[in-house]
Amino acid sequence: MSRPGTLTVYRGELRKLRAQKRTYLGLGAAVLVPIVFAVAVAIQPGEPADVPFGRYINDTGLAFPLVTLLFGSIWFYPLIAALVSGDIVANEDNNGTLKTILTRSVERSQIFFGKVIAAFSYSILAIILSGVVATIAGIIVSGFNPIPTLSGTLETPERGLLLVAGSLAVYLMPILAISSFALLLSTVFRNSAAAVVGTLMFSLLLQLVVIIPGLDGLQPYLLSTQFNSWQGLLRTPADWDPIIRAAWVCAAYAIPSLAIALTVFLRRDVAGG
Amino acid sequence: MSERAPVALRGLTKQYGRITAVDDVSLTVNEGDVFGYLGPNGAGKTTSLRMMLGLITPTAGEARVFGHDPQKSVDALADVAGFVEAPRFYPYLDGMTNLRLVASLDGNDAKSRIAEALDVVELTDRADDKVGGYSHGMRQRLGIAAALIRRPKLLLLDEPATGLDPGGMRDMRALIARLSAEGMTVMLSSHLLAEVEELCNRVAIVRSGRIVYEGELDELRAAAGLTIRLRTSDDEVALRVLADRRGISDVVRHGPAPIQFRAADEAAIGELSRALADSGALILELAPSAATLEDLFFELTEGEGDAQAEEKRLDELSDLTGGSQ
Ligand SMILES: Nc1ncnc2c1ncn2[C@@H]1O[C@H](COP(=O)(O)OP(=O)(O)O)[C@@H](O)[C@H]1O
Numbered sequence: 001m002s003r004p005g006t007l008t009v010y011r012g013e014l015r016k017l018r019a020q021k022r023t024y025l026g027l028g029a030a031v032l033v034p035i036v037f038a039v040a041v042a043i044q045p046g047e048p049a050d051v052p053f054g055r056y057i058n059d060t061g062l063a064f065p066l067v068t069l070l071f072g073s074i075w076f077y078p079l080i081a082a083l084v085s086g087d088i089v090a091n092e093d094n095n096g097t098l099k100t101i102l103t104r105s106v107e108r109s110q111i112f113f114g115k116v117i118a119a120f121s122y123s124i125l126a127i128i129l130s131g132v133v134a135t136i137a138g139i140i141v142s143g144f145n146p147i148p149t150l151s152g153t154l155e156t157p158e159r160g161l162l163l164v165a166g167s168l169a170v171y172l173m174p175i176l177a178i179s180s181f182a183l184l185l186s187t188v189f190r191n192s193a194a195a196v197v198g199t200l201m202f203s204l205l206l207q208l209v210v211i212i213p214g215l216d217g218l219q220p221y222l223l224s225t226q227f228n229s230w231q232g233l234l235r236t237p238a239d240w241d242p243i244i245r246a247a248w249v250c251a252a253y254a255i256p257s258l259a260i261a262l263t264v265f266l267r268r269d270v271a272g273g
Numbered sequence: 274m275s276e277r278a279p280v281a282l283r284g285l286t287k288q289y290g291r292i293t294a295v296d297d298v299s300l301t302v303n304e305g306d307v308f309g310y311l312g313p314n315g316a317g318k319t320t321s322l323r324m325m326l327g328l329i330t331p332t333a334g335e336a337r338v339f340g341h342d343p344q345k346s347v348d349a350l351a352d353v354a355g356f357v358e359a360p361r362f363y364p365y366l367d368g369m370t371n372l373r374l375v376a377s378l379d380g381n382d383a384k385s386r387i388a389e390a391l392d393v394v395e396l397t398d399r400a401d402d403k404v405g406g407y408s409h410g411m412r413q414r415l416g417i418a419a420a421l422i423r424r425p426k427l428l429l430l431d432e433p434a435t436g437l438d439p440g441g442m443r444d445m446r447a448l449i450a451r452l453s454a455e456g457m458t459v460m461l462s463s464h465l466l467a468e469v470e471e472l473c474n475r476v477a478i479v480r481s482g483r484i485v486y487e488g489e490l491d492e493l494r495a496a497a498g499l500t501i502r503l504r505t506s507d508d509e510v511a512l513r514v515l516a517d518r519r520g521i522s523d524v525v526r527h528g529p530a531p532i533q534f535r536a537a538d539e540a541a542i543g544e545l546s547r548a549l550a551d552s553g554a555l556i557l558e559l560a561p562s563a564a565t566l567e568d569l570f571f572e573l574t575e576g577e578g579d580a581q582a583e584e585k586r587l588d589e590l591s592d593l594t595g596g597s598q
């Protein structure tokens with residue numbers, strides 16, 4: 001057998017996630033919410049006309065995942081990402097198991113990166129599952145029909161499906177940035193609840209910053225804004241500017257968060273447990 | 274040789290704010306030793322072991338295992354296994370899965386030793402139960418199993434018998450004795466002298482983070498055995514005779530209890546008996562004290578904390594034990 005490393009840690013982390021309730025709580029909510037939304041629309045065909053694509057939900061199922069993304073970015077998806085990412089390091093502190101895994105044959109950095117990849121995997125899975133379920137539920141309720149873009153043109157259902165997939169992919173950027181921030185709090189606070197709540201507060205506060213007079217200029221650089229960047233795909237022609245900006249703004253949140261978390265994790269005394 | 278010793282601590286110090294948990298500790302554990310790290314609660318045993326395992330960073334000094342620095346890389350722990358305080362596992366996973374998880378982090382063929390390790394600690398029947406439902410003793414045994422699958426040359430155990438019932442303690446002792454007989458070097462901490470006495474060939478006694486004795490257990494035993502009890506018809510007179518007598522030291526008398534003192538050798542005792550008879554204090558009892566290692570241990574670890582008296586006591590002790598320090 002070969003030398004254990006980050007990948008070994010990653011597999012172990014997945015094994016642990018599979019055995020924990022919070023994993024299923026997060027994934028379950030990610031699946032359930034779009035279903036409830038679709039059922040509500042089916043029963044009472046009103047339309048949330050004040051959000052982009054809201055008024056198309058009775059015309060095409062492809063509008064469902066997009067509306068879900070829009071509503072979910074306020075707190076729902078950040079919460080789902082934080083649920084596991086905020087716990088993945090703190091959980092070890094809580095169980096006193098850091099000493100158990102740090103006295104084997106993997107370096108602290110490998111433990112850390114294994115956890116990062118595992119937390120990212122979970123967040124990605126949650127978003128994709130949620131998007132797929134929203135799309136299927138939407139198609140069942142409103143049909144597989146052409147979808148109007150934000151520029152007013154009409155896309156075929158097939159191309160619309162591709163755009164939905166692309167939107168989910170773009171949406172992963174801010175989600176992973178949120179995951180990274182949750183990992184930072186998880187490492188620093190060593191307490192799962194504090195990390196999850198802290199991440200959620202952070203996410204909500206960013207949305208409030210723009211209310212403060214004079215700070216609205218910050219809007220393009222706030223993490224919360226990047227949750228809408230996928231809308232660039234739904235223009236004709238596609239507008240890549242917000243997506244490119246999202247890529248580096250999200251990196252500017254994620255990379256320092258992970259770097260600080262790693263530094264703290266490498267240097268800290270493991271004296272609990 | 275001591276460069277590659279299983280454990281070499283040099284001036285090891287760990288400070289937590291104003292508390293010096295480990296204070297300038299130097300010691301060497303040699304291959305084949307069962308080394309007892311003995312001291313009351315709060316003496317700094319766990320903190321020292323944490324530094325040997327690379328879990329915490331020393332404030333000063335260094336801890337080396339087989340010549341390597343565990344602060345730098347886990348590679349230093351290649352031949353080391355053990356745990357500090359109670360071993361901890363994931364409560365939501367069963368015993369077997371927990372062991373598989375740590376074995377995967379060991380690499381090599383650690384996984385192939387899981388079944389055997391479970392057998393050794395007699396947990397095979399419970400391997401499929403969640404660790405959350407294990408008793409303290411079972412977790413302690415699972416901790417040993419997790420250490421054994423690394424097939425270490427050095428086993429570090431922090432108070433391994435704590436919280437076990439008498440049967441569990443006996444099993445733990447038997448296991449440690451067996452592993453030692455198979456060639457494993459063991460360092461175990463304890464606050465119980467009896468535990469160390471039974472298992473260890475060498476000890477370090479720590480108090481408030483400082484080593485107050487390090488050496489062979491036999492030497493310590495010999496030192497403890499030289500205490501003499503004396504009862505006479507007139508203890509006041511006897512005390513005067515004892516004072517400043519060559520070969521006699523550490524005269525103590527607690528109320529009506531017999532006088533106790535240390536004698537350098539038997540000749541000194543012979544001389545003393547004649548002097549006592551001459552002085553008119555008739556000997557009612559003159560015998561090696563029942564003062565055991567236990568008393569010495571308490572004396573070493575629970576004194577008033579008078580540093581000077583402590584040093585003096587230590588010097589004498591190392592004289593008595595042939596200066597093994
Ligand atoms: N993480 C810590 N933070 C602050 N003080 C600590 C910490 N760990 C240990 N101490 C203090 O260091 C001293 C030694 O503790 P410890 O090594 O656990 O002793 P032992 O294992 O011999 O009972 C104690 O006074 C304890 O309170």
Ligand SMILES: [Mg+2]
Nearest residue numbers: 318319358431
């Ligand atoms: Mg302790």
